[in-house]
Amino acid sequence: MNPVLDARLEAVLELVQAQVHADIGSDHAHLPIRILRAGRASRCIAVELNPGPLAHSRRSAVRSGLGERLEVREGNGFDPLHAGEVDSASMTGMGTGTIVGVLQRAGDKLPAALVLQPNDSPRSIRQWACASGYHLMAERLMPGYWAYPVLRLERALGNDPAYVGVPLRAALRYGPHLLREQSPLLRQHIQEDLLRLTPLAAPGRNAYGELATAQEALAWLDDRRAEQNRQ
Numbered sequence: 528m529n530p531v532l533d534a535r536l537e538a539v540l541e542l543v544q545a546q547v548h549a550d551i552g553s554d555h556a557h558l559p560i561r562i563l564r565a566g567r568a569s570r571c572i573a574v575e576l577n578p579g580p581l582a583h584s585r586r587s588a589v590r591s592g593l594g595e596r597l598e599v600r601e602g603n604g605f606d607p608l609h610a611g612e613v614d615s616a617s618m619t620g621m622g623t624g625t626i627v628g629v630l631q632r633a634g635d636k637l638p639a640a641l642v643l644q645p646n647d648s649p650r651s652i653r654q655w656a657c658a659s660g661y662h663l664m665a666e667r668l669m670p671g672y673w674a675y676p677v678l679r680l681e682r683a684l685g686n687d688p689a690y691v692g693v694p695l696r697a698a699l700r701y702g703p704h705l706l707r708e709q710s711p712l713l714r715q716h717i718q719e720d721l722l723r724l725t726p727l728a729a730p731g732r733n734a735y736g737e738l739a740t741a742q743e744a745l746a747w748l749d750d751r752r753a754e755q756n757r758q
């Protein structure tokens with residue numbers, strides 16, 4: 528049977544296209560199974576750090592009947608992979624701090640394409656990408672317990688053109704492609720941030736800067752909408 532993916536992992540699946548793909552922090556291994564069955568990679572390596580999820584990955588891999596096309600390895604981040612072994616990797620359902628830590632430790636094992644789905648603000652992933660030679664090729668915002676961002680990054684030269692024409696601070700927090708798309712879910716997500724941050728914001732507090740960023744993002748969306756209504 529095909530494992531059912533929730534909306535965030537369906538979005539990740541659609542953004543993976545690889546020869547050999549690594550899913551790091553795979554747990555149930557549902558994502559690599561679906562990637563292989565959908566023909567979005569020829570081979571997958573599921574990496575897991577913790578014993579319970581590792582056993583879960585191994586059980587799912589055996590049950591999938593995918594044989595050598597799906598390999599499960601124990602380890603931390605990219606540690607159990609060789610340089611150049613995979614051309615793409617995903618990390619999903621983790622905190623941004625964990626994801627960025629794994630990326631920073633990966634060194635020459637980092638593949639050319641990454642699909643990342645953090646559970647909290649992806650700002651530091653976007654900042655890492657700008658500083659590390661990756662461009663933001665696609666973004667999705669998926670409904671769920673929270674609004675889940677999904678980012679596809681690809682290694683590329685020069686400054687990332689995704690950030691041209693959008694306010695940088697708002698784009699690093701909410702996503703340049705997502706801002707341009709002006710989806711109702713993004714607007715709702717920003718409005719929820721405004722409600723949450725307004726009572727917390729005082730000069731010198733983190734929430735003060737976060738609130739200003741949310742206000743800037745909403746003002747930019749409102750300006751675009753007004754401009755489109757005039758056309």
Ligand SMILES: C[S@@+](CC[C@H](N)C(=O)[O-])C[C@H]1O[C@@H](n2cnc3c(N)ncnc32)[C@H](O)[C@@H]1O
Nearest residue numbers: 551552553554575576577580602603604619620
């Ligand atoms: C919340 S689960 C998400 C599972 C799955 N990726 C998903 O999106 O549904 C996070 C998984 O990442 C694993 N993990 C956390 N840090 C890791 C690391 N540095 N290397 C490998 N696996 C890690 C955890 O053991 C856990 O199984």
